Amino acid sequence: MNEQASKPQRYFALVDCNNFYVSCERVFDLTLRGRPVVVVCNNDGCIIARSNEAKALGIPMGAPLFQYNHVIKKEKIDVRSSNYALYGDISARVMKILEESTEEIEVYSIDEAFIEMTADSKLFEEAMALRKKILQWTGIPISIGIGRTKTLAKVANRLAKKSKENVFFLKEEAEESVLAELSVENIWGIGRRLSVFLETSGVTTALDLRRSCDTWVKKNMSVTGLRTVFELRGIPCLLSDDAPSAKKSVTSSRSFGRPVVSKLELGEALASYAARAGEKIREEGMLASYLSAFVVFHPYTTGIISARWIFPEPTSNTPELIFAAKEALLPLYKEGKPCRKAGVMLEGLVSSAAKQRDLFISHSKKGDRWEKTMSILDDFNKKVGYRAIRFASEGIEKPWKTRRAKCSPRYTTRWEEVLKIKI
DNA sequence: TCTGGGGTCCTAGGACCC
DNA sequence: TCTGGGGTCCTAGGACCC
Numbered sequence: 197m198n199e200q201a202s203k204p205q206r207y208f209a210l211v212d213c214n215n216f217y218v219s220c221e222r223v224f225d226l227t228l229r230g231r232p233v234v235v236v237c238n239n240d241g242c243i244i245a246r247s248n249e250a251k252a253l254g255i256p257m258g259a260p261l262f263q264y265n266h267v268i269k270k271e272k273i274d275v276r277s278s279n280y281a282l283y284g285d286i287s288a289r290v291m292k293i294l295e296e297s298t299e300e301i302e303v304y305s306i307d308e309a310f311i312e313m314t315a316d317s318k319l320f321e322e323a324m325a326l327r328k329k330i331l332q333w334t335g336i337p338i339s340i341g342i343g344r345t346k347t348l349a350k351v352a353n354r355l356a357k358k359s360k361e362n363v364f365f366l367k368e369e370a371e372e373s374v375l376a377e378l379s380v381e382n383i384w385g386i387g388r389r390l391s392v393f394l395e396t397s398g399v400t401t402a403l404d405l406r407r408s409c410d411t412w413v414k415k416n417m418s419v420t421g422l423r424t425v426f427e428l429r430g431i432p433c434l435l436s437d438d439a440p441s442a443k444k445s446v447t448s449s450r451s452f453g454r455p456v457v458s459k460l461e462l463g464e465a466l467a468s469y470a471a472r473a474g475e476k477i478r479e480e481g482m483l484a485s486y487l488s489a490f491v492v493f494h495p496y497t498t499g500i501i502s503a504r505w506i507f508p509e510p511t512s513n514t515p516e517l518i519f520a521a522k523e524a525l526l527p528l529y530k531e532g533k534p535c536r537k538a539g540v541m542l543e544g545l546v547s548s549a550a551k552q553r554d555l556f557i558s559h560s561k562k563g564d565r566w567e568k569t570m571s572i573l574d575d576f577n578k579k580v581g582y583r584a585i586r587f588a589s590e591g592i593e594k595p596w597k598t599r600r601a602k603c604s605p606r607y608t609t610r611w612e613e614v615l616k617i618k619i
Numbered sequence: 620t621c622t623g624g625g626g627t628c629c630t631a632g633g634a635c636c637c
Numbered sequence: 638t639c640t641g642g643g644g645t646c647c648t649a650g651g652a653c654c655c
Contacts (some may be wrong), residue, residue: 237623244623244655260622278623305655387653418629420653447625496622539624598623627654636644 205315205368208432209323209342210349211294213287214357216307216336217245220286221276223335224607224615232273236261239451239598240277277600285608289334297326302436310346310436323363337362344368346434347427350384351375351402368430375402375428385424390417402428442545443480448473449539453599455494456535462491463522464591469540470517471587477542478574483510485544487517489525494536501528510546513566514573517542518589 213219217235222228232249236242243259253271255264261275268275287306294301300312313319323340330338341353343366351374356364366374381391383402393416399405405413406428414422423433448469456462466489477484490502505520521540529535577584605613 239623241622258622262621308655385653389652418652420629443626445626449624451623495620537623625655627652629652630650632648634645634647636646637642 205344207313207315207319207342207344208346208349209311209313209319209340210304210346210353211309211311211326212339212341212353212357213290213307214337214339214362215245215247216287217276217278217283218247218250219336220283221279221604222247223286225604228274232271233276234261234268234273235276235278236602237278238600239453240275240601241451244278275602277603279604279606281606281609282604286334286336290330290336290338293330293333294326297329300436310349312436313342320363320365323365324361327362339363342366344371344430345427345432347384347424348430351378354378354382371430372403375406378402380405383424383428385420390421442482442547444545445541445543446473446476446480446482446484446545447539447541448476449490449537449541450598451537452535452596454596456538456596457532459526459529459531461591461596462529462535462538463526464589464594465538465596466521466525466540467518467587467589468591468594469538470521471514471590472583473540473542474512474514474517474570475574475577477545478512478570480545481548482545483512483548484517484542485510485546486542487520487524488541488543489521490539490541491525491529491535492537494534496536498533501525503528510544510548512548513570514587515566518587522589 218228218233221233221235228247230249231247232253232255233247234243234250234255235245237244240261243255243257243261243264246255246257250273253267253273255267255273261268267273283306291301291303291309294309294311298311298313302310304310313322319342323342327338327340330336339353339356339362341349341351341356341364343349343352348366348371352364352366355366355374356362379391379401380386380394380399381388383405386394386405394400394405397416399408405425408425410422410425413425417424426433450465450469452465456465470487470489484507486504486506488502488504490500492500503524505524507516507520511517517540525538573585605615607613607615
């Protein structure tokens with residue numbers, strides 16, 4: 197007998213928060229419960245979350261808000277700007293409960309996590325108990341899909357969302373019949389382009405894809421496509437990292453609340469994004485080897501410009517980052533040309549512990565002093581309030597700032613915004 | 620007129636080397 | 638007119654995810 201047969205089957209469970217951003221808003225604002233609600237992205241541009249009631253009214257995911265203004269007015273749909281401070285905090289609470297309840301967990305996104313389970317007859321009941329606990333402790337409803345691989349767990353999760361219990365256990369013997377009902381475009385890892393290609397090639401269901409020839413898949417969909425096919429067959433190819441690998445790049449970018457037309461304002465925006473990106477990498481103990489800055493013109497069709505700046509040695513020092521962002525991009529920008537959006541990317545990230553020093557640079561105490569200054573700055577801002585101390589070059593008024601007209605309070609992360617009730 | 624932000628991985632092709 | 642073969646490294650761009 198082979199050893200494999202005696203090993204208990206391992207399963208992946210995908211825990212997914214239902215309509216997460218809407219659910220977060222509903223935890224504190226009871227008037228939103230049972231009503232159609234949508235959450236829009238930064239700058240109040242696109243619809244990025246919908247309550248079931250809003251979905252039923254035909255509001256699609258990712259649609260520009262302005263295209264649906266008439267439906268929103270007519271149906272009295274509530275609109276909220278996205279409140280990432282709130283969502284991030286509630287997400288952390290949900291993930292903490294999962295961590296305490298299971299051995300293996302991989303947080304996949306703000307509202308999703310994979311957990312590993314070992315087969316026994318009680319998987320379904322375990323999942324139901326977990327669901328109840330998270331709803332009770334955080335107010336967030338979740339769905340759990342269980343399958344032999346992550347891709348199959350994703351499939352199961354779709355069915356869980358539609359089921360009464362919000363839990364679905366996809367057993368091996370049911371895989372074929374379930375996959376036969378699933379169109380390729382709904383498979384995790386198959387995007388718009390690939391699903392068009394597959395459909396024109398006669399592969400229309402997930403079962404068709406599962407039965408496709410390996411060499412054909414590899415040739416037309418690269419190894420990532422082949423992994424998906426193996427996963428559909430129940431062979432895990434997307435394994436969890438024991439130690440999640442460090443980030444390779446960090447971006448900070450925003451659309452402007454109104455078009456920016458001057459070098460001065462574009463410079464302020466670049467400085468702000470560079471400063472924010474610097475904070476992010478210092479938090480992770482990383483240094484950037486180079487920086488890219490870009491600007492997207494208004495309207496979109498008028499193109500973008502971008503430029504890269506290579507540091508003599510990796511850095512996370514905000515003044516250096518700001519200097520690089522402005523120095524790289526501003527000379528390429530022509531005063532008066534309207535900009536829609538800009539951003540700063542820090543790339544070639546290395547751990548600050550393993551810093552590679554440049555032989556030809558004199559290492560005065562100045563660098564070390566800056567390092568200390570940055571850490572004092574970060575500590576202060578953490579204690580006193582988000583970005584309480586900023587760099588003057590970021591601008592004071594920031595009239596170009598992103599719009600968030602209908603943002604709810606940061607109930608859980610700001611004392612002055614805590615929910616008040618009258619008794 | 621209006622359409623987000625932040626990531627990852629893979630491949631093809633160019634530059635360069637011997 | 639003819640003018641190799643085999644490698645590595647890097648980058649841009651495409652495709653995907655939430």
